[in-house]
Amino acid sequence: MTWRKRIFDLFFASLLVIILGPIILYLIWVIWRKQGRPLFYVAERMKTPTESFGLWKFRTMTVVDADQGVSGGHKDTRITPLGAKLRAKRLDEFPQLWNILKGDLSFVGPRPPLREYVERFPDIYGKVLQSRPGVTGLATIRFHKHEGQLLARCDTAEETDDIYCKVCVPRKARLDMIYQRNQSTCYDFDLVFQTIGNLFRRR
Numbered sequence: 757m758t759w760r761k762r763i764f765d766l767f768f769a770s771l772l773v774i775i776l777g778p779i780i781l782y783l784i785w786v787i788w789r790k791q792g793r794p795l796f797y798v799a800e801r802m803k804t805p806t807e808s809f810g811l812w813k814f815r816t817m818t819v820v821d822a823d824q825g826v827s828g829g830h831k832d833t834r835i836t837p838l839g840a841k842l843r844a845k846r847l848d849e850f851p852q853l854w855n856i857l858k859g860d861l862s863f864v865g866p867r868p869p870l871r872e873y874v875e876r877f878p879d880i881y882g883k884v885l886q887s888r889p890g891v892t893g894l895a896t897i898r899f900h901k902h903e904g905q906l907l908a909r910c911d912t913a914e915e916t917d918d919i920y921c922k923v924c925v926p927r928k929a930r931l932d933m934i935y936q937r938n939q940s941t942c943y944d945f946d947l948v949f950q951t952i953g954n955l956f957r958r959r
Contacts, residue, residue: 757859757862757888760941761862761939761941761944762859764863764941764944765861765862765863766856766857768863769853769856769863770857772853773853773857776850776853779850780850780851783814783842783847783850784814787814787815787838790836790838791815791836791838791839794815794819795814795815796812796813796814796851797812797813797814797815797816798810798811798812798813799811799813799870800870800871801869801870801871801889802868802869802870802871802874802885802889803860803861803868803885803888803889804885805878805881805882805885809858809860810860811852811855811860811861811868812851812852812854813848813851813852814847814848814849814850814851815839815848816836816838816840816843816848817831817834817835817836818834818836820834824872824913825870825872825913825916825917825920826870826907826916826917826920826924827907827916828907828908828910828913828915828916828919828920829908829909829910829911829916830910830911830912830913830915830916832908845955846955852891856891860889861888861890861891862887862888862889862890862891863890863891863892863944864890864891864893864935864939864943864944864947865887865888865890865932865935866884866887866895866928866932866935867890867893867895867928868889869885869889873920873921873925876921877921877925880925880926880929881929883929883933883936884929884932884933884936886936887932887935887936887939892948893932893935893947894931894934894935894947895927895928895929895931895932895935896951897947897950897951897954898931899924899927899928903924903928906919906923906924907919935947
């Protein structure tokens with residue numbers, strides 16, 4: 757990560773903590789009242805091919821002892837009513853401001869993958885994770901909705917994994933590499949504003 761990108765992240769993450777602080781506190785209160793504890797879900801993700809970190813989100817699903825793989829249709833029954841509303845506007849990702857301040861994430865970059873996929877596709881993620889993972893990015897903007905539709909049709913963990921590996925991993929990697937070749941502060945601004953625009957267009 758360049759020093760310009762790090763300054764960009766620190767400045768805007770700090771600004772958003774101040775602006776969104778009351779909303780974040782309100783969401784914490786609502787989640788506590790309607791769902792109880794735990795308030796947060798911390799998942800292992802990879803920021804380099806060998807280095808992991810804890811990705812913070814507001815909890816949107818019922819708790820199970822072992823939760824593996826990406827989320828597909830087979831996990832839909834675990835999404836809480838409040839969790840569905842948080843996911844619709846990506847409000848569940850507000851706690852990732854902490855990850856940005858820590859340096860685990862950037863605002864813009866490839867979405868941080870699960871360890872199992874980094875280990876299964878070392879050639880792909882060895883290239884993709886040369887960029888610091890981000891909250892949003894070109895692959896998120898261009899493919900996130902389609903990915904959700906593909907995985908929502910999966911009825912089993914095996915089917916979800918098969919579709920994710922055969923379709924989602926290579927398509928997102930191609931977009932992530934396009935971003936990596938063209939990364940600049942102006943491009944990051946553009947992708948952030950596209951993400952905000954997409955959120956307002958969601959019903």
